[in-house]
Amino acid sequence: MPDYRVNKDAVAQARKLIDAGTYDNETEWSDAAPSTDDENAEIERHGYDGYGAWHLAVDPDASEETKGRYKFPYGDFSKVNRAALIHAKQRAAQNDHDAIEQAADDLLRRLDEKRGQ
DSSP states (O other): OOOOEEOHHHHHHHHHHHHTTOEESSSOHHHHSOOHHHHHHHHHHHHHHHHHTTEEEEOTTSOTTSGGGEEEEOBSSSSEEHHHHHHHHHHHHHTTOHHHHHHHHHHHHHHHHHHHO
């Protein structure tokens, strides 16, 4: 099993987006998840660092300039998606990625607190 690490820059970006109200709490992740073309366009615009900023985890064993380096997406390159956070949390829990699960859970709680304001 790969040993993913938390992408701290992505978590920080997600926090800022949530705090700014830049999130979607209605669209199912299967409908909101970026297509391959969307992913490629994001890489063209912002490079792999920009692409990676939308993923909660990094696979340190994967090549740096590849999509495969980044795991557990949390949004559509414009806003945080609540269903994506739930999906990430569940997948991380199923695969014993405790730190990733905790990061997703923290973001989910933050988003839910923001929604309740």
